[in-house]
Amino acid sequence: MINYVSRKRIMFNELERAKCKLPDNVKGYILLRDARLPDKSWDVVQTWTKGAYTFPIISDALRKLERPVVGRPGSHHVVGMTG
Secondary structure, eight states: OHHHHHHHHHHHHHHHHTTOOOOHHHHHHHHHHTTOOOHHHHHHHHHHHTTOOOHHHHHHHHHHHEEEOTTOTTOEEETTOOO
């Protein structure tokens, strides 16, 4: 998720340089929509954001989905994703 958020941030910066300014809530919704989260992860993000769709809030929530597993260097646990 961290790489995904970074790539989207770069894409939005490119759009702004091309004089295509999107509102912050549109950027946040696009970020969330294109993440292709499973239903459980989507619900977790919705709970954390309390219905707000601004880019900083959504990007923080998506980054929180991917967190390190305690005691295992280099391992990550993705909240709500199975497989």
